[in-house]
Amino acid sequence: MQKIQPSAAQRLAQQALANLQRFLHIEAVSGIVLLITAVAALIWANSPAAASYEALWHTPIGFGIGPWQFSQSLHFWINDGLMTIFFLVVGMEIRREIHEGALASLRQATLPMAAAVGGVAVPALLYLAFGHAPAEQQGWAVPTATDIAFAVGVLALLGKSIPSNIRVFLLALAIIDDIIAVLIIAIFYSGGLDYSGFGVAAIGLLLVIGLQKIGVGSAWAYIIPGAITWVGMLLTGAHPTLAGVVLGLMTPVAAMPLGERPLDAVSRFTNDLLGRAKDPEQDSSDLSAPLKHLRVAQREMQPPVTRVQGALHPWVAYAIMPLFALANAGVGLSGIDLSAQAPHWVMMAVAVALVAGKPLGIISVSWLMVRLGWCSLPAQVDWRGITLIGLLAGIGFTMSIFIANLAFSDPASLGAAKLGVLSGSVIAAVLGLTWGFTALRKGISTPSEQAG
Secondary structure (H helix, E strand, O other), X not given: OOOOOXXXXXXXXXXXXXXXXXXXXXHHHHHHHHHHHHHHHHHHHOOOOHHHHHHHHOOEEEEEEOOEEEEEEHHHHHHHHHHHHHHHHHHHHHHHHHHHOOOOOHHHXXXXXXXXXXXXXXXXXXXXXXXXXXXXXXXXXXXXXXOHHHHHHHHHHOOOOOOHHHHHHXXXXXXXXXXXXXXXXXXXXXXOOOOHHHHHHHHHHHHHXXXXXXXXXXXXXXXXXXXXXXXXXXHHOOOOOXXXXXXXXHOOOOOOOOOOOHHHHHHHHHHHHHHHHHOOOOOHHHHHHHHHHHHHHHHOOOOHHHHHHHHHHHHHHHHHHHHHHHHHOOOOHHHOOOOOHHHHHHHHHHHHHHHHHHHHHHHHHHHHHHHOOOOOOOOOOOHHHHHHHHHHOOOOHHHHHHHHHHHOOOHHHHHHHHHHHHHHHHHHHHHHHHHHHHHHHOOOOOOOOOOO
């Protein structure tokens, strides 16, 4: 059989696509894109075109059927709609880590769990120590969150010399941090709940369970049940993005049973397809069934929690999160009177809590757990590595801005909180990079230098 050679244009396109895919999987890139978008939002919000920035996010977008109409601002659809997909991926990350990752065993998870609790409690207490009025105290949870994408992206900038266990510890800590942040949102930032909405959400979740029970493996089949769950959470008064976390935690960690191993099924269906295709009298329409079976077998070679997360990750990292940053990081400095006591202290409290509170909480609790003999440091991780993790955990950004939007209704306080998040996150990133490069030169984790 004569081999068909692709044209020069096809080869060039294939090579460009392959290079783009490799580039997009570099962890530092998504953090850089997020930073560029945030800077663009700040410039736009403080430029002569600032009015267009505000007008864009207040653009109403709606849909309806007959007399039933639903319309919300573009800002709502980003923060409450698209960010549900972000939280879905967060839920899947938690599910994977619990199943087979750093949270799979209590022994592995104890130290990052304790460190994460310290990294939430100390910033919150430090924020409250600034002595705000009750309205400003609502922002106590703003500096408690860690931005996984940014923190891991900055860590990646330090190069491959950083031991992999430092990355694993940071990931585990950030994921536990996200779990705590989700609980904080559900408990403290969901207003009076309308319990009838839980009935609607339950219908969506029951449909998800039913589809899983009958072996439906296509992610597309779960869009309508997921949308029903989202609507139910919206009706309750709780933040609808919590639906994404719940659905992520429900995502199966095992592939749909096929009666045989997926690899064996792929081999069998491939051989069947080749056999039919080589038949000179074969009608091409008769290849539809074996092709369908082959696609299902290929799909089920990965469990849904891995497959769906992998498919959504580029969209979340390079579309949803940058769009969220563009819509929320644009703080008009002219509208914030930092000479006024409330905005000034909100900004200072958030920034200080992120930069100082996060590392202080993580390092001190980790030291206490190890000192008491309840935990031990992971292999190749010493106290310089824990310090690096603590500094990078001060990068709040996405989740911190998200919580700020829930915590503050006053525009001046909200703007000050966002400014505190942005400045604190930048300072934490710079301190983390500086410490990382300095520690690298000193040998950040040599086998003979482990703390006990």
